[in-house]
Amino acid sequence: MVDENVLRDKAKEILSSGEVRRLIGWKRGTYGYEAAPCVITDASQADDLIFDATCVQNPASFITLEEKLPVPRGQQPDTRKIAVMVKGCDSRAVVQHLVEKAYIRDDVVILGIPCRGVIDRRKAEKIFGEAPQPVLAVAEKDGVVIRVNGEEKKVSREEILADKCLRCRYPNPVISDYPLGDEVEKWADDDFSDVSEFEKESPEEKWAFWEEEFSKCIRCYACRNVCPMCYCVECIVTKLKPQWTRRSTDLSENTVYHIQRAWHLAGRCIECMECQRVCPMDIPIMTLNRKLTKDVKELFDYEPGVDAEAQPLLASYNPQDPEEYIM
């Protein structure tokens, strides 16, 4: 865990050095159980930075969200680095970005934060109700201390941590320039039992489940926009030439959208769960992503976002790859 003052000091140091053009981190939100991601450009703003168990968002998403505006003639583009604060899960996004050459290692300054888990807003609301004031929460080894609506309480991890944290395999950043705080012990593992359970259902049951879920989707594309791995210049989902998916919302287009996106995340999804978190319609997007994560692991012994030197999964092969179902 990290002392916020250490974090702020580091941020100030980096920002005032002039080597970075922006720093991405978290600041206190205006209400509720989630912090707000923030982008700061000046050391004077560094005191807003925080890190605690409300910092659920993945700041790596904002690296690729930055628009590259046309550079006026005669001027040079600002090629200074981007600094980004990352938890363990977030750091995998950076690694995967590097695998995919979204930027080069020298373009980023990584402030790695060991993490004991972040809370799930939906779970917390079920326990404590809505929180009109910003909540403070600190994850500890044996639970989460949370200050909500004027009271301080301690809840077990299982009750309140985000699902991703309850199966976190990388609580410490897998890549970092400035590790902030002491490494934490890994406390969980992922057996994909949720996926295995779902796999057991019959095709009819599976479809019945997805039919209901997909039909809810309003195609706001928040899941795509927030995803650190969805940063294509032109996304096939909204592309018109050719038009793979129509904009109209119905079960067919929605289903295809979800399959398309899940497919595009195969071997790339780093399980930050942002997509599912942001969905206003509570669609369990991770049930698709995790299926692929599991299969990719089992079939190809591959895990994205852990090795910056790795080859992209679907741009490589092994002559011994499984041949299931092939006649």
Next chain:
Amino acid sequence: MGDYKILKEKVPDFIKALDKFEVFAPVKKGDTVRFEKIDDPSRATLDFSNTNVPPKELMFPETETLFRYRVVSTEIEPKVPSDEEKRVVLGIRPCDAMAFSIVDRLFGWDFPDPYYQKRRENSILVGLACAEPCSNCFCTSLGGGPANEEPLDAILYDLGEFYYLKTITDKSEAFVSSAGDALESAGDSERAQATELAGSAEKKIKRTIKTEGIPEKLPSLYDHEFWTQYSNRCLGCGICTFLCPTCHCFDIQDEIEAFDGRRARMWDTCMFAEYTLHASGHNPRPTRKERTRNRISHKYSYFPTKFGVIACVGCGRCINFCPVNIDIIDVLQKSKEV
């Protein structure tokens, strides 16, 4: 107008009795609530905070066919809703209802929009007064309130064992008369309880914004850096607008299947980059900064300038659902300070 009550267990009977109408009511799927056409009365719920998707979709659906055609012919077949499709919408929150009176101005302006208007005319809106406003509700700042009646035809109050139903317009009498046994009459005591409920609910609303001066101030912030504080973290997802009961932007696209085609309109949002992208590649709103500015300014400056009313009802959805805590009250407050 009339005062009635419906025992909670009779709600399904009540819905069943409305068989001359298409009934729309909130339906729960997991933790999400959304209006749906009710065929099985037991699916309707009146126990919810607010629907995820506002009931604007009932007048202005996510995707709607404007007309159909055969690609090879020159005939077109409009798909305007018919006069016969009478509907009752049960359980609209007062804020969402108020949004209709705002959006009405747009759809009624100059070229009336027959699709929207036909559905509005065909619908009887039965509101549901709020007892427990959500923590980000700020309807009172925009002239609304937990039991605001404009433009409802009737309103329900949850009074424990039963709902108190107050009819407001002549239109509502038509449907009340068809409801039969499910309705009992009510009187002053229920009315008083309802008023109390509304009063106490109003007190629970914590968030406010003073809107005076904002419409005038915003245009002066056109180039102001303050927008980037927000736009930098905006995902450009459009949740805030899709789920906004007053946002009404749409796209029109042709879709063809073999030789059959339709021209349809579907929700669109000014938060999408493609929204203003010209065929030439030029985009007058190239970054999220311009888009964030447009959303807020449209609601709080452009719309009031043009139509005399702020295009926001304070339902709190954009605050609740924005994944990155872009909080419109916060934005407006800051806009006053800078």
Next chain:
Amino acid sequence: MSNDFEPNIIGFLCNWCSYAGADLAGTSRTHYLPNVKIIRVMCSGRVNPLFIVNALQQGADGVLISGCHPGDCHYLEGNYFARRRFVLMHKLLEHVGVDPRRVQMSWVSASEGAKFKDVVEKIVSDVKEAGPMDQFRRRQLNW
């Protein structure tokens, strides 16, 4: 499933092996079922797995992808990529509840006209059993 259901299946065949294999079945006058309609691609590696999804959406009841045997790809390794992609997409579709028999892949070489027939018979009978694909077909709903 009623027997009179005639599945509509789209086949993506690589030009060098499988398309040639299908041609050989023709030259050898090997009769087989007409349900599979072929789209020629140069290599099975060209088949974007999203073509499968698109085909199912557009109305196909099944999709066949066929390429050269591993090691025999005219373009050396296209079929290895195709295999990886296929296996994963197959799993994904299965997870969404699409009957896995609808989507199949085969290795058919230019000399395996007879095998092509077998592959066709197999997928047709499988898809027949799976029934019409109407889960996310692009329907004319509300049109």
Next chain:
Amino acid sequence: MINYRPRIGVYICHCGINIAAVIDVKAVVEHASKLPGVVVARDYSYMCSDPGQGMVREDIEKEKLNRVVVASCSPRMHEPTFRNTLKDAGLNPYYLEMANIREQCSWVHEDPAIATEKAKKLVEAAVAKALLLEALEEKEVDVTPACLIIGAGIAGIQAALDIADAGFKVYLVEKNPSVGGHMAQLDKTFPTLDCSACILTPKMVDVANHPNIELMTYSQVESIEGYVGNFKATIRKKARYVDFDKCTGCGICAENCRLAGRIPSEFDEGIGYRSAIYIPFPQAVPAKYTIDPERCLQLTKGKCGKEGPACAAVCDAKAINFEQQDELVEIEIGTIIVATGYDIFDPTRKPEYGYAENPNVMTGLEFERLVSASGPTGGKIIVGRDRKGEGGFEPKKIGFIHCVGSRDKSVGNEYCSRVCCMYLAKQAHLIKDKLPDAEITVFYMDVRAFGKGFEEFYDRVRREGIRYIRGNPSEIYRKGDDHTLIIKVEDTLTGTPMEYEADLVVLGVGLEPRKDVREIINLFKLSQSTDGFFLEAHPKLRPVDTASDGIFLAGCCQGPKDIPDTVAQAKGAASSALIPMASGKVKVEAQISVVNKDECRGCGFCVEVCPYSAIELVEENRQGNIIKVASVNEALCKGCGSCAAACLSGAIQPKSFKDEQILPQIAVLGVKTE
């Protein structure tokens, strides 16, 4: 996106009755004529014929067609034909799309109604794609005026001579120390009975002396890269441990070799012996000695006798050099001919014939050496001699067995080897010539005497008193202690089981792909047909081409054949290889991938998948920001499209097979015909 006004012509071919007998052509025409963009739809008995093509040309002119759809046979057959038709009419040849309604419709479906419906759909899909076809430019690259020929059997020799005579450089690479291949081993050749050596050796000498031929014997191709017109090859010249230039070929070394006469000679199929330093046979070309590094004592043990290597001691030319190293030579060539020949079937795989146990059961090729005047016995028919050439006997009863390892599913060879019937007839005749009293019986399944003069020859042989019995021997075993063999067979004409005695059995072994065929496949990226021989681009119309441009096949590596056919094919391959070299230019693949730089995110997935390393990431100025995007090398890309399936945003697309061209096909085929 369509950005022109489509004017499509659709042409439905009857293919005589091949299509028209099953498919209602008129109905398909009717259907096609109503499709969007179609301005004419016609049918004709043979679209590929000149009047058929003329019809298309005329319509292109008169109807101002800008896209053409031909529904006929497989595009693998006639796409080039119709492309040329378009080109002749001044239309870009890539504005053609074909619907395969023969191989994949009329020939495989019986029900006319169903076949007609399917044909309609296929045509519809072709039209949907045609709407989106783009004009492609056929680019040309310069051709290096040199050819690499691998294998110097008669095929390689003949091809080399033809090309060299045409004035182009040839690199002729032979694995063995001498050129000549199998033909050099043969005695006389059927059906004319000319002496093999007499007709071959002059050619062998010619290749060695031809100014345009660089002969590289005892050499192997290590690697190959590039594309038609511009290949680069690395050749390993194996160390002979004999200085090529100094060796005079006198042969004293071999005589003095400590292993002289102890090593079975490959050339003599093991019935003759050689030294560790050797030339394969007296007429070998080049007549230069080679030390067998696997047998030479000096090379394997580090020492040879007490006095050191005898060969070196006796060589006056001081040509022997045990320090010699393999040499790697890089060459640049424009075309390649693969002429690596065949291996014979190994009869130990049919143990019932007792080949391994009985020295008097021999293969046809061994017999060729036996009967050859230059062979180990000097042409005397003596069986069972020892290494020193002593002992042995003259056979009296001789059996010849057809189809050993051919037409035999049990050993995995379904094909006919084409030469065995005739070489056995030839060999039977040769025995009759030398041992007129011998009793000769030939056991056959069928006699295939299809070549020019074959049947006549077969007749002649039978008239010579050679007995032909129809039957496939089930077993051959030794009768007693002497060399008498029993051939168990059922005469299938009479149905009687019989036993024949013989003191020599010659197995008519078939021809098989070489054991090392995989190496060549990997090197040149060739394909194999089911029989294991190299696959030609088309069995009828492109029998010497491979799937790879600029690489051709000659001789038995493509399939069993006799010498005339081998030579014919070699000449065919030579002329095919000459085409690009003579024209100096070659067209490169036009259907290559293109990158839409505005959509590329520079992830490099495509770079990783491209099997030809045709893509690289290059810097691009996007409105003042420097980014990296993919860029395709047009000469290297083969248009496989693997990159397109790897690219998430569809930024890279193979021309003529773009997503936007395939999706409409899917859309059409997805709609059911009810």
Next chain:
Amino acid sequence: MMDDSNPYLPYIAKIEETWYETPGDRCIKTFKVNFADEKVWETWSHKPGQCAMVGRLGVGESMFCISSSPTEKDYLRFSIMKMGKVTNALHELEAGDYITVRGPLGNWFPLEEWEGKNIVTIGGGIGQAPLRPVINYIRANKEKYRNLTVLYGARTRDDLCFQPELQCFLEEEETTCRLSVDVCEDKDWEHFVGFVPDLLMEVSPSPENTIAVTCGPPIMIKFVIQNLEKLGFKPDQIYTTLENRMKCGIGKCGRCNVGHLYVCKDGPVFSYETLKDIPEAFA
């Protein structure tokens, strides 16, 4: 106006004639069309500057200005540059094909108000299309107006639209016409070489009782307005038309707004007086 009850329903119009104004990738093609149902003319009336949504069933529609003047009867003209999906699809069409027309939409140049004044039109490229009806209207009603000055420029000589008409203007006594091209290798080009704003300065029309109307690429409009102000034109003497992406054309879909104005409904014709306080107008 079209079907009063449903502003989304287009008329079907038949293409009578087409021709290219300019060549190249972004060529401009003019479509002369007539309503399939002749009765439409009974209710149809448009004013110079107004627009219509022109489309193709199965593809979509886009907003184009009606480039024929109301004084040209029994047909409508649209000059369309090939840009994206819809314009590409329209360019495929030829005489005999059908298109959809929905309009007239938007406002128009207040030509009545301008009676008795000098008129200067300043066009660039395809921006001449909305000016064409203004010019032709004035030419057809010469008596009501004073001097007409037509300034028009394009990138190259080939990119000038309506060339035969330009020839007329050049020859006509009562019209002053000056042309310009940005680049010119052509020796017999006797007109101005340079940008339109510079041409304007060269001609330097007097602001006295004059209205200036300009249309062209945004950057050109920006400099033309700057120069007009330098010449002494007041904001209310300067008119322009804006273009933005639009879908509905009737002030509903929301995408064409500049500030509180809907270009499709409140425009496309604006006086600079209105626009000068709306920064987004020139974004």
